[in-house]
Amino acid sequence: MDKSMIEQIKNNPKYQELVSKRSSFALKLTIVMLVMYYAFILVIAFNKNLLGASLSGGVTTVGIPVGIIIIVVSFILTGIYTSRANGEFDDLTNAIKKDVAKGEK
Numbered sequence: 001m002d003k004s005m006i007e008q009i010k011n012n013p014k015y016q017e018l019v020s021k022r023s024s025f026a027l028k029l030t031i032v033m034l035v036m037y038y039a040f041i042l043v044i045a046f047n048k049n050l051l052g053a054s055l056s057g058g059v060t061t062v063g064i065p066v067g068i069i070i071i072v073v074s075f076i077l078t079g080i081y082t083s084r085a086n087g088e089f090d091d092l093t094n095a096i097k098k099d100v101a102k103g104e105k
Contacts, residue, residue: 005100008100008103009096009100012096012099012100014092014095014096014099015092015096017092018089018092018093018096021088021089021092022085022089025081025084026081029077029080029081032077033073033074033077036070036073037070040066040067040070044063050062051063051066
């Protein structure tokens with residue numbers, strides 16, 4: 001890939017749209033995950049009794065299902081990102097490739 005092709009890609013409005021949308025979406029998902037994870041850690045640090053409370057008088061505590069929910073949500077967020085990446089982001093990438101192949105901007 002030569003420098004003129006790189007400049008052509010960088011100047012393509014679809015490329016700028018792709019970078020903007022992808023970055024914005026990734027940032028939103030990252031914030032959701034970080035808020036959830038750090039809230040969990042802060043509860044552990046400052047209110048151990050809340051997550052350590054027994055659910056039914058047995059061994060299982062409130063913290064176990066909360067931890068499982070955090071793990072499941074992380075898988076769901078990964079699936080959401082992958083779905084959008086394989087759809088909208090790939091479509092934009094293919095449009096950019098066509099534009100560059102044609103020599104258009």
